[in-house]
Amino acid sequence: MTEAERFDFVIVGSGPAGHAAAIIAARAGHSVAVIERDRGVGGACVQRGTIPSKTLRETAAYFAGLKARSCGALTAHIPPEVQLTTLMARMERVVEQHSALNANQFEQHGVVQIHGRASFTGPREVEVVGVRGGTRRLVGGTILVAVGSRPRTPPNVPVDHEHVLDSDSVLSAMYLPRSLAILGGGVIAAEYASIFAALGVEVAMIDRFPRPVGFLDQELTDRFVAHFEAHEGCRFLGDRKVAHVQWDGAAYVVTQLDNGEIIRADKMLCAQGRVGNIESLQVERAGLQANDRGLLDVDEHGRTAVPHIYACGDVIGAPALASSSREQGRRAVYHALGQACPNPPETTPIGIYTIPEMAAVGMTEEQARAAHGDVRVGRAKFSEIARGLISANTSGILKLVTKTDGTLLGAHVLGEGATEIIHLAQLALQAGLGVRAFADSVFNFPTLAEAYSVAADEIVREMAEPQLAAPATVG
Amino acid sequence: MRSVVTDDLVPLCERLLAGDEAELPMLPTIAQETLALCQDEHVDAARLSEVLHRDQGLAGHVLRVANSPLYRPGVPIGSLQQAISRLGFRALSELAVAVAVRGKVFASEGASSLAEHMAGLWRHAAAVGLFAQEIARQRRRNVESAFLCGLLHDVGRPVILAAAAKEHPDAGLPVLVSAMDNYHNVVGLRLAELWQLPPQVVASARWHHDWSQADGHVEAVMTVALADRLAHWAVPSGDDAVTEDELRQLPVLEGLNLYPDEMEALLERREDVCEKVEVIS
Numbered sequence: 001m002t003e004a005e006r007f008d009f010v011i012v013g014s015g016p017a018g019h020a021a022a023i024i025a026a027r028a029g030h031s032v033a034v035i036e037r038d039r040g041v042g043g044a045c046v047q048r049g050t051i052p053s054k055t056l057r058e059t060a061a062y063f064a065g066l067k068a069r070s071c072g073a074l075t076a077h078i079p080p081e082v083q084l085t086t087l088m089a090r091m092e093r094v095v096e097q098h099s100a101l102n103a104n105q106f107e108q109h110g111v112v113q114i115h116g117r118a119s120f121t122g123p124r125e126v127e128v129v130g131v132r133g134g135t136r137r138l139v140g141g142t143i144l145v146a147v148g149s150r151p152r153t154p155p156n157v158p159v160d161h162e163h164v165l166d167s168d169s170v171l172s173a174m175y176l177p178r179s180l181a182i183l184g185g186g187v188i189a190a191e192y193a194s195i196f197a198a199l200g201v202e203v204a205m206i207d208r209f210p211r212p213v214g215f216l217d218q219e220l221t222d223r224f225v226a227h228f229e230a231h232e233g234c235r236f237l238g239d240r241k242v243a244h245v246q247w248d249g250a251a252y253v254v255t256q257l258d259n260g261e262i263i264r265a266d267k268m269l270c271a272q273g274r275v276g277n278i279e280s281l282q283v284e285r286a287g288l289q290a291n292d293r294g295l296l297d298v299d300e301h302g303r304t305a306v307p308h309i310y311a312c313g314d315v316i317g318a319p320a321l322a323s324s325s326r327e328q329g330r331r332a333v334y335h336a337l338g339q340a341c342p343n344p345p346e347t348t349p350i351g352i353y354t355i356p357e358m359a360a361v362g363m364t365e366e367q368a369r370a371a372h373g374d375v376r377v378g379r380a381k382f383s384e385i386a387r388g389l390i391s392a393n394t395s396g397i398l399k400l401v402t403k404t405d406g407t408l409l410g411a412h413v414l415g416e417g418a419t420e421i422i423h424l425a426q427l428a429l430q431a432g433l434g435v436r437a438f439a440d441s442v443f444n445f446p447t448l449a450e451a452y453s454v455a456a457d458e459i460v461r462e463m464a465e466p467q468l469a470a471p472a473t474v475g
Numbered sequence: 476m477r478s479v480v481t482d483d484l485v486p487l488c489e490r491l492l493a494g495d496e497a498e499l500p501m502l503p504t505i506a507q508e509t510l511a512l513c514q515d516e517h518v519d520a521a522r523l524s525e526v527l528h529r530d531q532g533l534a535g536h537v538l539r540v541a542n543s544p545l546y547r548p549g550v551p552i553g554s555l556q557q558a559i560s561r562l563g564f565r566a567l568s569e570l571a572v573a574v575a576v577r578g579k580v581f582a583s584e585g586a587s588s589l590a591e592h593m594a595g596l597w598r599h600a601a602a603v604g605l606f607a608q609e610i611a612r613q614r615r616r617n618v619e620s621a622f623l624c625g626l627l628h629d630v631g632r633p634v635i636l637a638a639a640a641k642e643h644p645d646a647g648l649p650v651l652v653s654a655m656d657n658y659h660n661v662v663g664l665r666l667a668e669l670w671q672l673p674p675q676v677v678a679s680a681r682w683h684h685d686w687s688q689a690d691g692h693v694e695a696v697m698t699v700a701l702a703d704r705l706a707h708w709a710v711p712s713g714d715d716a717v718t719e720d721e722l723r724q725l726p727v728l729e730g731l732n733l734y735p736d737e738m739e740a741l742l743e744r745r746e747d748v749c750e751k752v753e754v755i756s
Contacts, residue, residue: 037734038732039729085674085692092691131732131734133735160618161615161616165617166615168615169617170617171617175619
C-alpha cells in the first residue's frame with residue numbers, strides 16, 4: 001500500500017467553493033491538496049455549467065439586443081441549419097483559458113492539484129483513484145467536501161440526452177429546436193428559458209410554483225416573466241405539475257400536466273433540481289450520511305457532523321450559485337482556522353444570467369417587512385435612466401429597500417448589466433452605508449449606476465429631509 | 476511490382492485531392508435531402524416518407540431494418556410512415572442516411588475480396604457511429620451528432636478503394652489497401668468539404684487519428700477516436716484487432732475523463748452494438 005501524503009487541508013472538488021477555500025488556506029500558509037475528478041480545474045461551473053451557458057447567453061443577448069437597439073431596423077434570423085455549436089464557437093477556448101487561469105492560481109499558491117476520483121477510507125483519509133488507475137492516499141487535518149452536483153433526473157422524466165435533455169447535454173445539441181419545454185422554475189430553468197427565447201425558440205416553462213426563481217424579490221420575477229412572455233410563443237406555466245412525459249416516437253416530446261393540459265415540443269430540458277456528486281465519495285466511511293435529497297447537512301460555518309469535515313457549494317443545496325459557493329468555501333476555511341470571516345454571508349450577491357439579468361443582495365422587500373416592520377422602497381426604472389434609453393435596456397428596474405432611517409437592507413436589479421451594478425449595493429451593505437451615500441454621489445453619465453441615485457433620491461424625499469439652506473442673498 | 480502499381484495510384488489520389496468533383500461521389504441525394512429535412516422547421520413524417528419512397532431499394536431496406544428484432548416493433552410495420560411513427564423521425568432519418576451512404580459509398584462491384592473488404596469497412600464505420608453514441612450518453616452529452624461523426628469518420632477509405640479498383644482493376648487488394656491507408660484522411664476531408672458536412676463531423680474525420688492536435692470540437696474528436704478503437708475491438712477486421720487490455724490503457728480515456736468503471740460500462744455495450752451493426756449491414 002502506498003504511503004499516505006499529509007496536508008493541512010484536503011479539498012475535494014475545484015469548483016468555486018473548493019477554489020476559494022484552497023486559495024485562502026494556502027494564503028494563510030497551510031499545505032493544501034485539491035482533488036478534481038474532471039480533467040480541468042473549475043468543476044461543473046467551468047466545464048458544463050456557468051461558463052459554457054454564459055457563452056451561449058452572450059450570443060443570444062447580442063442577437064436580441066441588435067433588434068432592440070435599432071428599433072427593429074436591423075433584424076437577424078437564425079436559419080434552421082445553423083448549429084448550436086456555431087453560436088458558442090468561443091466556448092471551448094473560454095473554458096480552457098478559464099480552467100488554465102484557475103490552475104495557474106493554484107500553482108502560484110503552492111496548492112497541490114490531483115486529478116482523480118476521491119473516496120473516504122476513514123474520517124481523516126481520502127483515497128484518490130486516477131482516470132487510468134493508480135491510487136494515492138491523502139490525510140487531511142481538515143477535509144472540505146466541495147464535490148458539486150449534477151442534474152437530477154426525476155423518475156417520471158425519461159432523460160435520453162437526445163429528445164429529453166438535461167443541463168449537461170443541452171449545450172451539445174446539434175440544432176436549435178423550434179420549440180422547447182423546460183421543466184423547472186429555478187435558476188438554470190430561467191436562464192435557459194430566456195436564452196432560447198431570445199434565439200427565437202418557442203419556450204414553455206413549466207413549474208409547480210406560481211413564479212420562477214422564487215427566492216428573488218417578486219417585483220423582479222414578475223417583470224422577468226413579462227419580458228419572457230413578450231417573445232412569440234413563450235409561456236410561463238406556473239402552479240402546474242407534470243403527470244407524464246413521453247417522446248411520441250415521431251416528432252414531439254409530449255408532456256401531460258396534472259390539470260390535463262398537453263404540451264408538445266421538439267425537445268425538452270429537464271431542470272428540476274440537482275443532486276450532490278457524493279456516491280463515489282463513500283461518506284459513510286467518514287461517519288457522515290447524505291440526507292434524503294442526496295446532500296450533506298452542515299451548520300452555519302459549513303461544518304458537517306464530523307467536526308473536521310466541512311462541506312460547501314452545490315453539495316449542501318440551494319442556492320447553489322457560484323458566488324454563494326465561494327462564500328461558503330471561504331467561510332468554512334476561516335472557521336477551520338479559528339478566524340472570524342470578514343463580511344457576513346448576507347452581503348453575498350446573487351446573479352442570475354437570464355435575459356435580462358437579475359441580481360440581488362441583502363433582503364427582499366418581503367423579508368425586510370417581516371424583519372423590520374415599516375421599510376422604505378425606492379425604485380428607478382431603466383426607462384428613466386439615460387443609459388437605459390440609449391441601450392434600449394428599458395425593461396430594467398433597480399429597487400432599494402431600506403429601514404425607515406435610510407439604512408440599506410437590500411438591493412434588487414433586473415436588466416442588462418444587473419450582475420455588475422449590484423456590487424455597488426454589496427459594498428454599501430458591507431460598509432453599513434445608508435441610502436444617502438447614493439443620493440449624494442455623482443456617478444458617470446450616462447451609466448446604469450445612476451439608477452442608484454434615482455432610487456435613493458425617492459427614499460430620501462420620503463424621509464422628509466430638512467430643506468437645504470436657502471442660498472445667501474447678495475447685496 | 477507492388478511499388479510500381481502504388482506509384483500508378485498516386486495520380487488518381489492527387490486528382491481526388493485536387494477537387495475534381497467528377498472523381499468524388501456525391502452524397503447520395505436522398506441522404507442529402509434527409510439531412511436537410513432534419514433541419515427543416517416545417518418537415519413532417521409524410522414529407523420524409525415521400526423522400527424515402529423515391530428510392531424503392533432504400534425504402535425496402537429501411538422497412539426491413541425497422542421490422543428487425545433490434546427495434547422490436549411488436550406488430551409488423553408495413554409502411555414508411557408507420558415506421559416513422561414507431562421509430563421516431565430522427566432515428567429513421569439517421570437510419571436512412573446510413574443505408575443511403577452505404578449503398579453509394581461503401582458499394583463494390585469488384586472482386587469478391589474487394590467486396591468483402593468494403594463490407595468490413597462498412598461494419599467498422601457503423602460500429603464507430605454506434606459506439607460514439609454510447610460514449611456520448613455515458614458522458615451525459617447530446618447523442619444527436621455522435622452517430623454521424625462516427626459513421627463518416629473514415630469516409631475517404633471506401634472512396635479511394637472504389638476509385639482505385641475501378642482505375643486499376645488488376646491491382647491486388649493489398650496494393651489498393653495501401654493506397655487507401657496513405658490517402659484516406661485527406662480524401663475524406665475533401666469529401667466532407669464537398670458534402671458540406673457539419674463542422675464536428677469534419678473535425679472528427681480530420682483529427683481522430685491524432686486527437687490531441689484537434690483545434691476545435693475536441694470532445695467530438697475524442698469521442699470518435701475512442702469509438703474507433705472500440706469498434707476495432709468489437710468488430711475486428713484484418714490486423715487492426717485491439718484487446719480489452721489495450722483499450723483500458725488508451726490515453727484518450729484521460730482526455731474524455733472516463734474512469735475505469737465507466738469504461739467497463741462501455742465495454743459491456745459490445746453485444747448490443749454488434750447486433751445493431753448486423754441489422755444495418
